Amino acid sequence: MTKPQSPLRLSLQTAAVMMLFTLVFTAVMAGTYKATQNTIAASAEAEKLQLINQILPPQSYDNKLLQDALTLGPTPELGLDQGGHIWRARKDGQPVAVVLEAVAPDGYSGKIRLVIAILADGKVSGVRITEHRETPGLGDYIDPKKDRNKQQPWIAQFSGKSASSPGAEHWKVKKDGGDFAYMTGATISPRAVVAAVARAVRYEQAQREALYARTSP
Structure with a gap:
């Protein structure tokens, strides 16, 4: 018969799993942000320039x-x-x-x-x-x-x-x-x-x- 785990050991295992999950999730989010950062910045700049070009003809500069x-x-x-x-x-x-x-x-x-x-x-x-x-x-x-x-x-x-x-x-x-x-x-x-x-x-x-x-x- 399998000996039941102690509450302390179970808590430690749960904490370890949660920590691993957090680390993996953070790494994925960081990777996603890094991969899309340039695209987002380029899109924001294009939108800003489009607005400016409505009030200042782009051929003027x-x-x-x-x-x-x-x-x-x-x-x-x-x-x-x-x-x-x-x-x-x-x-x-x-x-x-x-x-x-x-x-x-x-x-x-x-x-x-x-x-x-x-x-x-x-x-x-x-x-x-x-x-x-x-x-x-x-x-x-x-x-x-x-x-x-x-x-x-x-x-x-x-x-x-x-x-x-x-x-x-x-x-x-x-x-x-x-x-x-x-x-x-x-x-x-x-x-x-x-x-x-x-x-x-x-x-x-x-x-x-x-x-x-x-x-x-």
Whole structure:
């Protein structure tokens, strides 16, 4: 008759089996992560570049834009409490544009995150919303994917604007005496975006030379 195992021995065997299982599982997960890491990173970079190319024509620059980047610390001028990034576009080594991350902290439903391309002459090339929680069917027209006007989306009116055109007093929605259109009943979202873009334009104007010259820490 087989002698029954002691509770201590049984516990040790169980612990050993669990430890072996954990080690094998960890090794498999580590191997999977390592095998897919480059693919995931490449996919994320491609998605980021696709977004940037919506606001800055890819034929306008010839450098590796995502590699010509600055990492910012907290930057209140851009609403970046936790910091962010700036990418520099160049052609034949000459400055073409910067693409800035920015945040509008005062959206109707919270923060609105955006990217803004500003040409070397200070004019806005384009703006895109990257994250928001604005009310569907009301304030979310700030996002061209949600805007029903596909021929002339609301966000397109920033193209060609600069710090001096319109002047500082006109970087507001029309309801507040400015130059920027809005939809009746949904003023808060566009007001927040216009203010954020205006701050980014002023920041770029003040820091232009340094932004193109700086190296990322």
